[in-house]
Amino acid sequence: MAIYLMLLIFSTWLSHCVCVEPFNYVENGSIGSKQAVRVGVVIDLDSDVGKIAENYTSMALSDFYTRYADYRTRLNVAVKNYGKDDVIFAASAALELMKNEQVEAIIGPHRSSEAKFVIGLGERAQVPIISFSATSPTLSPTQSPFFIRTCHDDYSQIKPLTSIVQAFGWRQIIIIYEDTEFGNGLIPYLADALQEIDARIVYRSVISKPKNIPLELEKIKAMETRVILVHMTDALGSRLFLAANQTGMMSKGYVWMITDGLSTLLHSLEKQVTESMQGVLGIRPHVPNTNRLQEFKTRWKISEINLFGLWAYDTIWALAKAVELVSESHSNASTQSINNGRNIGEAFLGLRVSESGPVLLEKLKFTRFEGLSGKFRLIRGQSEVSEFEIVNVRRKMGERVIGYWTKKKGISSDSWENAKTGYLSSMHELIKGIIWPGYAKAPPKGWNIPVTGKRLRIGVPLTSGFNEFLNFKWDPITLEPTNFSGFTYDVFIAALEKLPFQIPHTFVPFVNSSRQSNGTYDEFLYQIKLQKFDAVVADATITANRSTYVDFTMPYSESGVSMVVKVNDKKNNNIWIFLKPLKWDLWLSSGLALFFTGFVVWLLEHRTNREFRGRPDQQLSTILWFSFSTLVFAHREKVENNWSRFVLIIWVFVVLILTQSYTASLATMLTVQRLQPSVVDVNELRMNDYFVGYQKNSYVRELLTGQLNLNESRLRHYSTPEEYHDALSKGSKNGGVEAIFDEIPYIKLFLAKYCSGYTMVGPKYKSDGFGFAFPSGSPLVYYFSRAILNITEDHNKMQEMEEKYFADQTKCQDSAASSTTSSGSSPSLSVCNFGGLFIITGLASIFSCVIYFVKFQRNNNIRSSMNAIHSKSSLWSRTTQMLKNCACKDLPLRAESNMRS
Structure with a gap:
């Protein structure tokens, strides 16, 4: 507000410094019945953009009223040349047009810093302020309702710029911009966009005066980063590139990019400036090569068109169409001129409020036509550009379009037809068309060691143990480290061999004056932050805390933390340990199975085998002895019955598994179990x-x-x-x-x-493993990480x-x-582990007994007497008699027949 008051107070004495040049379109020497509408143009005619705008404005008025001769309105254009790059003079010129000329709209001024103050005056007077060149994103039509931008804002070129950076894999950018509204407006948005693609601005060079350029270039030259983006107007940008060429910064290894503030005016720059810009990449809005544009160039004999000029041309056409629409709307209600409706009220310091200004503003927002720069269409008060050209500056050939960027397809080939149809060329094809600074054809890596002969200072730790990772010896003569070895060292050397470039380096031990370790690994890595080391090669673990001050490569070795303890040799002196391999249920089941198997064998053998006969106590001892002797396969009794052999085959298999399992379990208890942490x-x-x-x-x-x-x-x-x-x-x-x-x-x-x-x-x-450390944002991290991936694969x-x-x-x-x-659960075996074996041997024994008794009943020589017993005796008597018969020895068949007779 203070600046506004100053502008208004001093407007009277400043107005005489401003040259008023009315530019009226006159048909047949007079306006005649045509209604003249006063329009002001505030511009600096000493600048290139001002000169271009004046020429294109004149051509636009002539072309428009030649084509639309029947229009009832005519634009009466008054051009005010404020002659200096100063917001005070520009605002004063606009104020003079509003007060004295009572203009319905103002075109300009063309600089963003000047337009910012003129917009404030336009809001007070409700006069539309139309700019064809103020591109700063800080000027927003949505926030300033009487501001119209017929060009794009700089925010729209952020995506094409970041797409180029991302395509070439650059991670660090230096930005040089002028300290104006135009220069400062883009930087915050650009920084956020670069961060989204994992790139960052490492240095911002703000230049306010040309004399500051050499000092800033010397600072940048001493830096590692070689990707430089310039966001300047033509006046300051020309001096920058002349100085950069003299400093030797337009040589091989550098990447220079420019925004459309310079790229749209390349053809108007002096020859020595363009020659110093060899290899520069730039972007600018794409202008379709239509038949109308070709006809315009032929009619006015223009060899090189200018984008700002085309925007100024289309602005005049849009304003002339909108004025005609306002006139038509007024004629329906009144025959009064649109210039007479300004009696609403008296504003501050005599600045009147326009009645037709808001109406003209609305008509202008909805104006649509095919202009020289493309389709004229305002979206939220400004023109939007979705198509950009990628240009490459050549010393002999001048600028050359090498590719395109579209919002839908991104970067495409050097054929606009391919870009429109969505054909995406490979980056290889795009790269082939670029000539880089120093006439290099290969894309620069984007960084370099800044001083010739400087070696990368790589810190290495001094360890007294675990030399398998990194070890070195001291040279007794030079007192320098030598004879490096270790797993970490070998991985680093292998990574160096896979890099696409050479890195001169020297190893510097992290030691004190006594050649002892100079601190912890955290302190060691922090030396990178202090710029004592350019990198650290060590068995350094990647942690979140360390990543706040250094950048790590991909891990070259897995890691993690664990605990190591002593193993106690606990000798087991338990005298009953031989019982522990089997649980009580398995001992009991095994004993029952032993006795049952012995009984079945005795039952099948005692009637025909003498070794299984004798007194009852002898037969019982035979059963017990035979059962247990089979455990070690030491039984002496010979079996004669085939069914007995069948039972023993199954039982021997069970015994084999039982004894082997018992032996293994006992051996485990006596050996492995004794080792416990x-x-x-x-x-x-x-x-x-x-x-x-x-x-x-x-x-x-x-x-x-x-x-x-x-x-x-x-x-x-x-x-x-x-x-x-x-x-x-x-x-x-x-x-x-x-x-x-x-x-x-x-x-x-x-x-x-x-x-x-x-x-x-x-x-x-x-943990994330071991990695090499570099300064935060170092581009070497990317190259080393790729090399480590190749090694680990x-x-x-x-x-x-x-x-x-x-x-x-x-x-x-x-x-x-x-x-x-x-040291875990007990290795003792239970009955569940051998349940299947017991079932098999039990079924085999029972099956053999059943078969044997069926045969016994069929061949029994006392069947008749047994029948009598069955009929007369009780169940107990019959069972007792049957057991007695089973205990009897089988008689020969001849003796059996004599007894019958």
């Missing part, structure tokens, strides 16, 4: 207040005190596998520890040396490196699993 979980460590160890300088300390809630005073740190062994051997009560927490790769190396006395138990706490290569350093790990890989099993 001293501690099984973290809760036991907390309950007994044991001392716990961890590797020195590791992040595991934070895990123990934070996530596992262990007392910090009960923690002890160690460095080597030998120290681990010594601490676990002593135990917590003798100056050692009860358990050691460490990352699994280190635990496996420790167990490879001391697997007989220790085991890994408890849950595994996941090469199983032969990875296996070769792992066997080189970790060959001894395999002998102890199952130690944790075996100890966990032995």
Whole structure:
């Protein structure tokens, strides 16, 4: 508001500095019966855009009223040249047109910063402010109802720009823009859009005056990033590229892109400027090459068209059509001119309020026609562009269109027909058509080591143990690290070989003046943030906290944290341990099966086999002896009955399985079960207040005190596998520890040396593995991650490196699993494990007895006497007699016949 007051107060004495040039279209020397409508044009005729707009405005008026000679209205255009790039002069010129000329609309000014203040005056007077070149997104027709933009806003070119960045895989961008409304308006939106495609702005160079350009270019030249986006007008942008060429920044390896603020005016720039822009990529709205445009160029003898000029041309046509529509609407109600309706009220400092302004604004918003720049159609008060050209600046050939971007299809080939039909060319075809700075044909990677001869300072840790990952020696003469080896080192060298470029580097140990480790791994990695190192190659675990100040590559090794404890050798001195392999139900079932099988064999054999006969006590002892002797296959009695042999075949199979299972279970109890971990979980460590160890300088300390809630005073740190062994051997009560927490790769190396006395138990706490570290946003992360993926997918290569350093790990890989099993549930066997065997042997025995008794009844020589018994005796008597007969020895058939006779 303060600026508005200043503008209004000083408008009187500033008005004499403004040149008023009425530009009236006169037909046959006079306007005649045509109604003249006053329209103002506020423009800087000293600028390229101003000169172009004046020419195209004149051509537009001539062409329009030649085609629409029957229109009853004529635009009476008054051009005010404020002559300076100053918002005060531009606003004063607009104020003068509103007060003295009483214009119905104002076209311009063409700069966004100037248009911002003129829009405020237009709202007070309700006069439409129409801009064909103010593209800043901060100027919004939705927020300023009397503002019309007949061009696109800069926000619409964000998507084409980010599509190019994404297509070439660039991750870091430097932006150079001018400190004006035009320059500042685009940057917040562009930063958000780049973040969505995983790219970021690493430096913003804001230039307000040409004298600041050399200093800013020197800053940028010293940076690693080589992708530079310029968002400037032609006046400041020309000086920038001249200075960049002199500084040597238009050479191979650089990527320069420009927005349409420069790309639309390439043909109007001086030759030395375009020659210094060799290899620049730019985007600009696409103008269809219609027959009308070709006819326009031929009629006015124009070799190169200008987009701002076409927008100015279409603006005049749209305004002339809208004025005619307003005149028609007024004629229906009154014959009064649309210029006479301004008696609504007196505004501030004599600024009157227009009556026809709101009507003209509504008619203009709904105006539709086919213009030179394409279809004229306002959406929410402004023109929208959905089609862009990708241009490449050539030193000899000038600008060349190499591709297109459309909202529906994205980047397409250099054929507009292909772009319209949706044919997407490959990036290879698009890349072939680009000449980059320094006449390079291959796309730049987007970054480079800024100073010639500089080597990448790669930090490496100094460790006293676990040298399998990284190890080096000190040269006694140069006192420099040499003879690097280890799994981590080999992976890094293999990744370097797969990069598409060379990286000069030198390894710098993270040590103090005494050549001792200079801190923890967290402090080591933070040196990248402090710019002491350019990268870190180490067995560094990827954690969320570390990722806040460095960027990690893809992990080259899996990791995680677990607990290793001592294994207790508990010798079992129980004198009754021989009974434990079988449970009581299996012992009882086995005994019953033994006796039953012996009884069945005796029953089948005693009538014909002398070895199964004798006194009752002898026969009982025979049954018992035969049953138990079959357990060790030591029975001496010979069986003669085939059914007895059948029963024994089944029984021997059962006995074989029983004895083998008993032997295996007892052996397990006497050997494997004796190896049990001293501690099984973290809760036991907390309950007994044991001392716990961890590797020195590791992040595991934070895990123990934070996530596992262990007392910090009960923690002890160690460095080597030998120290681990010594601490676990002593135990917590003798100056050692009860358990050691460490990352699994280190635990496996420790167990490879001391697997007989220790085991890994408890849950595994996941981590993202080991990775190389670089500064946040470094493009090297992308290239190294791809290289690491190629290495890890090469199983032969990875296996070769792992066997080189970790060959001894395999002998102890199952130690944790075996100890966990032995300390679990009891290995004793129950009857359920052998129920099927008992059923088989029982059925076989019963089946044999049934067959035998059927045969016995058929051949019995005392059948007749038994029949008598059946008829006269009781059930008990018959059963007793049958058992007595079974106990009798079978007689020969001849003796049986004599007895009958």
